Amino acid sequence: MSGRECKPDRAQPLKKMKRLLLALALLATTVFGQGSLTPARLLQPSTDSWPTYNGDYSGRRFSTLSKVNANNINSLSLAWVFRAVTGTNLNATIKSTPLVVNGVMYFTVPDHVWAIDARTSRQIWHYSWQSQGGDHIGNRGVGILGNWLFFETPDCHLVSLDLKEGKERWRQKICDLNQYYFASVAPVIVKNHVIVGVSGDDLDIPGYLQARSPETGELQWQWNASPKPGEPGSETWPNAEAMLHGGGMTWVPSTYDPDLNLLYLGTGNPQPVIAGKGRKGDNLFTESIVALNADTGKLAWHFQPSPHDTHDWDAVQTPVLFDGEVNGQPRKLLAQASRNGWFFVLDRTNGKNIITSEYVKTNWTSGLDSKGQPIPSPAKEPQLDGALVSPNQGGAANWHPPSFSPETGLFYVNSTRAFSVYYIFDDDEKPQGWGGNDRSGFSEGMMQAIDYKTGKVRWSHKWEGAIGRFGVLSTAGNLVFTGDPANNFVALNARTGEPLWHANLGAPQSNGPITFELDGSQYVVTAAGDTLFSFVMLTR
Amino acid sequence: MKILLLLMVMRLGVQAPAGQRAPVLAAPGPGDKQTVDAAAADRGKTTYLAECITCHGPKARGTDMGADLIRSLLVLRDRFGNELLPFLRKGHPTQSKTPSAALTQAQVADLSHFLKQRFADTLRSSPTYRVQDVLTGNVKAGAEYFNGAGKCNSCHSPTGDLAGIGKKYDPPTLQQRFLFPQRTKPITITVTPGSGPSVSGTLVRIDDFNVSLRDSSGEYRAWKRTRDLKIDRSDPLATHVELLDRYTDKNMHDVVAYLESLK
Numbered sequence: 043m044s045g046r047e048c049k050p051d052r053a054q055p056l057k058k059m060k061r062l063l064l065a066l067a068l069l070a071t072t073v074f075g076q077g078s079l080t081p082a083r084l085l086q087p088s089t090d091s092w093p094t095y096n097g098d099y100s101g102r103r104f105s106t107l108s109k110v111n112a113n114n115i116n117s118l119s120l121a122w123v124f125r126a127v128t129g130t131n132l133n134a135t136i137k138s139t140p141l142v143v144n145g146v147m148y149f150t151v152p153d154h155v156w157a158i159d160a161r162t163s164r165q166i167w168h169y170s171w172q173s174q175g176g177d178h179i180g181n182r183g184v185g186i187l188g189n190w191l192f193f194e195t196p197d198c199h200l201v202s203l204d205l206k207e208g209k210e211r212w213r214q215k216i217c218d219l220n221q222y223y224f225a226s227v228a229p230v231i232v233k234n235h236v237i238v239g240v241s242g243d244d245l246d247i248p249g250y251l252q253a254r255s256p257e258t259g260e261l262q263w264q265w266n267a268s269p270k271p272g273e274p275g276s277e278t279w280p281n282a283e284a285m286l287h288g289g290g291m292t293w294v295p296s297t298y299d300p301d302l303n304l305l306y307l308g309t310g311n312p313q314p315v316i317a318g319k320g321r322k323g324d325n326l327f328t329e330s331i332v333a334l335n336a337d338t339g340k341l342a343w344h345f346q347p348s349p350h351d352t353h354d355w356d357a358v359q360t361p362v363l364f365d366g367e368v369n370g371q372p373r374k375l376l377a378q379a380s381r382n383g384w385f386f387v388l389d390r391t392n393g394k395n396i397i398t399s400e401y402v403k404t405n406w407t408s409g410l411d412s413k414g415q416p417i418p419s420p421a422k423e424p425q426l427d428g429a430l431v432s433p434n435q436g437g438a439a440n441w442h443p444p445s446f447s448p449e450t451g452l453f454y455v456n457s458t459r460a461f462s463v464y465y466i467f468d469d470d471e472k473p474q475g476w477g478g479n480d481r482s483g484f485s486e487g488m489m490q491a492i493d494y495k496t497g498k499v500r501w502s503h504k505w506e507g508a509i510g511r512f513g514v515l516s517t518a519g520n521l522v523f524t525g526d527p528a529n530n531f532v533a534l535n536a537r538t539g540e541p542l543w544h545a546n547l548g549a550p551q552s553n554g555p556i557t558f559e560l561d562g563s564q565y566v567v568t569a570a571g572d573t574l575f576s577f578v579m580l581t582r
Numbered sequence: 583m584k585i586l587l588l589l590m591v592m593r594l595g596v597q598a599p600a601g602q603r604a605p606v607l608a609a610p611g612p613g614d615k616q617t618v619d620a621a622a623a624d625r626g627k628t629t630y631l632a633e634c635i636t637c638h639g640p641k642a643r644g645t646d647m648g649a650d651l652i653r654s655l656l657v658l659r660d661r662f663g664n665e666l667l668p669f670l671r672k673g674h675p676t677q678s679k680t681p682s683a684a685l686t687q688a689q690v691a692d693l694s695h696f697l698k699q700r701f702a703d704t705l706r707s708s709p710t711y712r713v714q715d716v717l718t719g720n721v722k723a724g725a726e727y728f729n730g731a732g733k734c735n736s737c738h739s740p741t742g743d744l745a746g747i748g749k750k751y752d753p754p755t756l757q758q759r760f761l762f763p764q765r766t767k768p769i770t771i772t773v774t775p776g777s778g779p780s781v782s783g784t785l786v787r788i789d790d791f792n793v794s795l796r797d798s799s800g801e802y803r804a805w806k807r808t809r810d811l812k813i814d815r816s817d818p819l820a821t822h823v824e825l826l827d828r829y830t831d832k833n834m835h836d837v838v839a840y841l842e843s844l845k
Contacts, residue, residue: 132607175613197613219612220658244610244705246653287653315706403827421831427718428757429831461826463761467711468704472643474652475704479711483762484823506788528789541790 078188078205079143081233085300092142092556095183095228096443101297101306101362103445104516105557109564110579111519115533115543121565121578122163128154128170128572136569138183138228139443139513139554143205147567148186149574152178152196152226157208161560163576167208173197176224177242182295182441185229185236187256192236194225200238200259214259216240221247228295230305232336235262237305239292243354246287246313246474249328251296251305253339263339267292267309267327274341275326278349284321289313290328294358294441299374299390304333304342306363306376306390310356316424317352317466317477324349329357331378331386333393343393346415347380352423353406353464353480354435355381361390362446362453366494368396377494379444379455381437382406384416387494399497401490402438402459406431424464424478434462435480440511443554447516450536452491452500454522456510460485485509487527491539503539513554515566523566525551531568531575547575616661618699626696629689633676642700652701660697663690713754717839719832724840727833732825734837740844748845757838761826767818771795773803776810785815 079093087098089107096103110118126149128134133152140149147160153173157166176196185192190211191203198217203210217223217240227239235253249267254260267290269275271282279285291310298305312321312328327341329348334341347357362377368387376390383404387397395414406422422431436458444455462480470477487510489503507527515523521542522534531551533543547570555568562581567574607613630642637648644650651657660666667690674682685693703710728734738744751759768784773793781803783795793813794804805811817823 130607173607173613175607175611175615177610178607196607220655222611224610242610245658283650314704405827425831426714427716427835428713430761430826430829430834432826461761463757465713467708467714469714470641470643472650473704474643474650476706476708476711477704479706481713481758483758484826506790526789528787530789530791532790544789544791 077144079186080188081231084187084231089559090142091144092140092558093186094141095139095185095230095295096297096360096554097556099232099298099300100364101360101443101446102364102448102516103443103514103554104447104449104518106518107557107559107564108517108519109559109581110517110521110557110566112521112535112542114579115519115521118533118543118566118577118579120545121161121576123576124156124158124163124165124574126151126154126156126572126574133178133180134572135180135552136572136574137180137441137553138569140556140567140574141184141186142556142558143186145560148184148191149569150181150183150193151572152181155184155191155193155203155208157205160558160565160576163574169203169208169210171195171199171201175219177226179224179226181226181228183228185231187231187236190256192229192231192256194227194229194238196224196226198223198225198240200225200229200236200254202256202259212259214254216252216254217242221245223247227293230295230298231256232298232305235336237296237336239294239296239307241291241293243289243291243311243313243315244475246289248286248288249290249292249310251292251307251334251339253336265332265334265339265341269326275344278324278326280320280322287313288321288325288328289315290330291356292358293356294360297361297363298336299363302374302391303336304390305336306361307332307334308356308358308361308378308380310358311351311354313475314473315352315354315476316464316479317468317470317473318350318423320472320474322350325351329355331357331361331376331388331393333390345386345388345393345395345413347378347384347386348382348418349411349415350418351382352418353382353431355433355437357381358441359439360443362444363390364446364448364494366451368495375494377446377453379439379453379457379490379492381433381439382416383433383438385453385492385497386414387497397494397497399492401455401492401499402433402457402488404432404438422464424466424480426466426469428463428465430461431464431480432459432461434460434482434485436460436482436485436511442511442513445514445516445522446494447522447536449518449520450491450516451494452536453494454514454516454524454536455490455492456487456512456514456524457490458485458487458508458510487511489514489522489524489534489539491522491536501539503534503541512551513568515555515557517557523555523557523568525568525570529570531555531570545575545577547573549573614661616694616698618702619695620699622692622695623699624696626689626692626694629685629693630696633678633680633682633685634693636677637675641703642697651697652704657697657701660694663687663694666690666694716753716757716835717842719835719837719839721836721839721843723832724836724838727837728840732833732837737821744841744844746845748842753838753842756841757834760837760841761822761829761834763819763822765819769815769817771813771815773805774812774814775805776808788813
């Protein structure tokens, strides 16, 4: 597609800064009404809001609210229930994390956006997109700036709506449906950039991340997940064609450090997915954590959790940002619990590895390389007669957001330990697409609380069920909210993992929970299937 | 986009079969994707073998002499020949030296079906994907593991529950069922409340907060899980789960070879 030709902005820094300040000033005077979500407010989110996919730029999904806490959690009551009725038979599971701005909640399912009253769930507006196709597997939600809302559609569009009435402002094509791309990511707003990713691994297509103008949707810059011949990283591919068709989708929202002006992104699997013999090498920058300049898209550094992956273990899990101590020294850190079963702590200023550890037991590595990256064992690559591998294709973690509490120093990730047999189905010299798959068997789910200083699991709470793929929220109330395999929305003691409270939602919890405070009352909201559930600790 | 496609189809006189025009939204890819007509693809194969295979390869994945047609944007955009036909009418080398423009509209539409079929071969949902030969292990080594390190013979017998197992399942199924046996016997539990007698039965449901069972009389019993409530459980598959951490791939293939020999 033509956007792939776009070069990063190489204007001189001073000139760029002047332009940015001018743009922000124009935005502030012409766009942002009183109380609207400005770039400044995005840097300091208030507790009466949940203004971005992760609540803030860090990806921690930690709230300082504590009116709901480990001592009073059993007084939490149901505030309201809202069912997302689309009028179609397409997937209406709410995988989006709702945003809350000025008392209004905004959320999505594929092709649909709702604005509802966060206090009562009264519908304010509902926008429905007429789709031309694309994988309707899920949508992660919206991004908001000023009076504008942004979301992606399965048929490859970025759409902007007016926040007040849900009327369409503009639409821009961001990928090519004919190549089986689709779009599902919640846009991330950074300054005057709308950061959008793309999805799709049916065909051998390249992944990329884009920044687009909030005013018009025009392309500002594009970062490509695979290099061109001669560029850094190209030495990890056998030839230009493999690079051009190398995958690396960008299907989970990135995090952002405003001081470093770096976006942090996890990238998806290389292509072909399972049959990897046509792409020998590490296949950068697939299955990588990358740091990109937010204004240019230029790569600052990379770290690769799964070099030369052949198991569909996208490393897209949220790169969570926090400041901590390592060997007594303050450090700017980034942590990821990756789909491949390994936990990484990096120095987010330069990508240097600090910790690599297993957070569930795996069997696919032969050790770590000098950069702290797991070395894949050739015997555990998919085989014609099968290889018994753990984790399975679904992974030890998947897209479901984790959480980090600065109060406990623990990284919470709902996890699955699973085995499957990986097969090569297509032993052609030039496999394409998938070329194989796994056949799954046993699995068990658990919540893992990982000490970032050691990489060790401080406590593990095993679920009574096979799956641990549920979003997580931690709070200053010494609580961790998440789902369990029995359709419960659960609160655990953040320090011990003890189950404290639950509500059976009748379907698996399906998104990242959020919390906010309105009128002095703390709300906790999550989704199960096509329904949002809001719980509240009412003030008297 | 639909209108544009319709105009292109009308211009070229290429007709999309009835029923192909409504967007199909429940699957990946464009809603107006071309559904392969197997008979047309067979006819297209004849044309492909005669005119294209030398340069584009047996699976249309390209060679040093010709482009990969599975990854071709023109082919991906094509619907029933509406992109291929104008391309070929401009002139393109053929094996028989027949001018490509001489290919009829019907031949090109059939060729389109053949290429879409090859394209579908590569998808995650490919109908051509099959587990291949899993009988690569050693029967004798499998028997030794069965009766030795694996301790399989402590629960199973080649002349008892496993008699004829090699006839019952094909090898890929046998491999899957040996590693991950389906539950035939339920999990049983014994619940002991802080006060009151123990109750045993088959597990119905358990989470961190509640547990229920059905006792031998068929009665459903349920409890809130409290600190003084004790639960003991027996899972007939627990040993199989433990073995997953101990099997090597050689063990796995040897045991499958041994089980397959039990006919």
